[in-house]
Amino acid sequence: MLxxxxxxxxxxxxxxxxxxxxxxxxxxxxxxxxxxxxxxxxYKQSLIANSDGLNELVGAGLRKATEFLVADYVNTVLQQExxxxxxxxxxxxxxxxxxxxxxxxxxxxxxxxxxxxxxADKGFGIDDMIDAIDNLVALIQIELKRPSRKQLLxxxxxx
Numbered sequence: 001m002l003x004x005x006x007x008x009x010x011x012x013x014x015x016x017x018x019x020x021x022x023x024x025x026x027x028x029x030x031x032x033x034x035x036x037x038x039x040x041x042x043y044k045q046s047l048i049a050n051s052d053g054l055n056e057l058v059g060a061g062l063r064k065a066t067e068f069l070v071a072d073y074v075n076t077v078l079q080q081e082x083x084x085x086x087x088x089x090x091x092x093x094x095x096x097x098x099x100x101x102x103x104x105x106x107x108x109x110x111x112x113x114x115x116x117x118x119x120a121d122k123g124f125g126i127d128d129m130i131d132a133i134d135n136l137v138a139l140i141q142i143e144l145k146r147p148s149r150k151q152l153l154x155x156x157x158x159x
Contacts, residue, residue, distance in 0.1 A: 031144045032137060036072035039065050043133065050126060059112025062129045066105040066136065073140055098139040104132035 025044050033040050046061030067089070071082040074092045083089045090102040108129050111119040119125070 028137065029141060032141060035076055035140070035144065036069045039069035039072065042068060055126075058126050059109050059129060062126070062133060063105055063109025063112070066102060066109070066133055069133075069136065069140070070102055073143075077140075077143065095139060095143065098136055098143075101132040101136035101139065105129050105136070108132075 025047055028040050042061060042065035046058050046065060049061060050058045067086050070086070070089050070093060074080050074082045074089055078092065078094070080092060083092060086106055087103075090099050090106060093099050093102065108119055108124050111117045112125075112129075
């Protein structure tokens with residue numbers, strides 16, 4: 001009688017990535033998405049770079065995303081031609097708190113693209129930029145809703 005012997009090798013597979021990645025990225029309101037789709041796209045790409053460990057690209061991406069948001073706000077909401085320099089566009093916003101947050105992103109982002117990042121040495125970095133962008137988006141969101149909230153108040157008072 002012939003006995004057939006089978007040998008199975010153990011195979012170990014390590015999953016290093018899946019697609020699509022990062023399904024749980026930050027979502028934005030329809031107002032922000034409509035105001036600045038390039039901001040939303042660039043911001044999400046920057047978060048993907050961050051989660052993929054592409055640390056040298058994240059700061060520049062976040063800064064660029066913020067430039068889109070500020071320019072679109074100035075152009076669409078304020079109906080002004082955005083200035084060519086980012087610092088000047090930030091001044092056009094006219095909201096002190098929003099200017100502060102945008103300046104944080106601008107200054108930290110500028111340092112992120114240089115070889116000698118002096119702010120990183122002092123402990124400032126990507127997390128500060130993300131926090132500032134979150135605050136800036138919240139402040140812009142309030143401004144976008146302000147006219148409808150005033151109208152709602154008038155309706156309430158007139159009843």
